[in-house]
Amino acid sequence: MPEGPFLLFLKNKLQRYKGKTVSEVSGDAAIDHTLFNKVNLIDIQTFGTHFLFLFKEFFVAIEVNSVGNVLVNKRKKINAGFSFHFEENEINFYNSEPTVYQGKPTDYFNFKTDISKPEFDAEFVLNELQTRHAEESIGDALLNQNILAGVGPIIRTETLYHAKIHPDSLIKAIPEKKLIFLLKVTVDYAEEILTLLKTDSVEKNALIFEKKICPKDKSAIIIEETGNSKTYVCPKCQKLFK
Ligand SMILES: [Zn+2]
Incomplete structure (x- = not known):
């Protein structure tokens, strides 16, 4: 189980992707991949041990069980469970399940x-x-x-x-x-x-x-x-x- 501040620290490093266009997502997660066809990533936040990726009408919450399971422009030998792809970059999540929510984070998280x-x-x-x-x-x-x-x-x-x-x-x-x-x-x-x-x-x-x-x-x-x-x-x- 990770500590919230560790995620926050990593989130601050991910800020450069804020405002960028997601070209596609990949992975085995049972979510609608067509939602992510060239969408603008409005913001990245955290809630406790979740990463929150905000888009215009929805957001993706990814619970992380270890910060070592989030890699930027690097890959492990196993397939990532979920990945965001940008023009020249990617963020890969391992052993982490994404969930898509309609609306904004405060509608779901206190x-x-x-x-x-x-x-x-x-x-x-x-x-x-x-x-x-x-x-x-x-x-x-x-x-x-x-x-x-x-x-x-x-x-x-x-x-x-x-x-x-x-x-x-x-x-x-x-x-x-x-x-x-x-x-x-x-x-x-x-x-x-x-x-x-x-x-x-x-x-x-x-x-x-x-x-x-x-x-x-x-x-x-x-x-x-x-x-x-x-x-x-x-x-x-x-x-x-x-
Ligand atoms: Zn003592």
């Missing part, structure tokens, strides 16, 4: 939940957490893209460590002040990642993600498997609210 968007609404998310997800663990909720779009394993590990909350804590047991702080840290860290990506130093600067020892108290970091991704925990620093 921008208030995207940690990297100016529309992010911490109060809205806090309310969602405390009402509809109160009985869940914060570790699960953070990776739920319907609650917080763009949080991946690194952001989850680092922000819970920073907020001193154990991932198994029940949301209803976590003091509101702590949840508010956690959301603030999440947005700040997502922004920091964008800067760190410029020097490819996200992992290097992580405090406990894929690390063995807590930098604060030298405790051994514990790896927990939650869902299908790992989270790293300092048992001393992070409090379990139950």
Whole structure:
């Protein structure tokens, strides 16, 4: 599972294709290829772990499970699942399914939940957490893209460590002040990642993600498997609210 800011970073590099004409698309995806006959690509956006390619009356959403599955003017040995072709360039997507939507992204995606968007609404998310997800663990909720779009394993590990909350804590047991702080840290860290990506130093600067020892108290970091991704925990620093 990728982190939203990684997609945003890649999106910024794709901006040069904005305003260009798509000559055709290719791939096995079950979408109507005739829609893309010489259409103008109006904008490229992201939502959480989706790339959004905007055309006049519709847009294409492509959920990406790893940024390594998006290649510009390069190909893997296997066939791309979906490709945009421009006059002299191409963007190839591997293991990613495109979906065509009529209308605009905000008709389908709630921008208030995207940690990297100016529309992010911490109060809205806090309310969602405390009402509809109160009985869940914060570790699960953070990776739920319907609650917080763009949080991946690194952001989850680092922000819970920073907020001193154990991932198994029940949301209803976590003091509101702590949840508010956690959301603030999440947005700040997502922004920091964008800067760190410029020097490819996200992992290097992580405090406990894929690390063995807590930098604060030298405790051994514990790896927990939650869902299908790992989270790293300092048992001393992070409090379990139950
Ligand atoms: Zn610690």
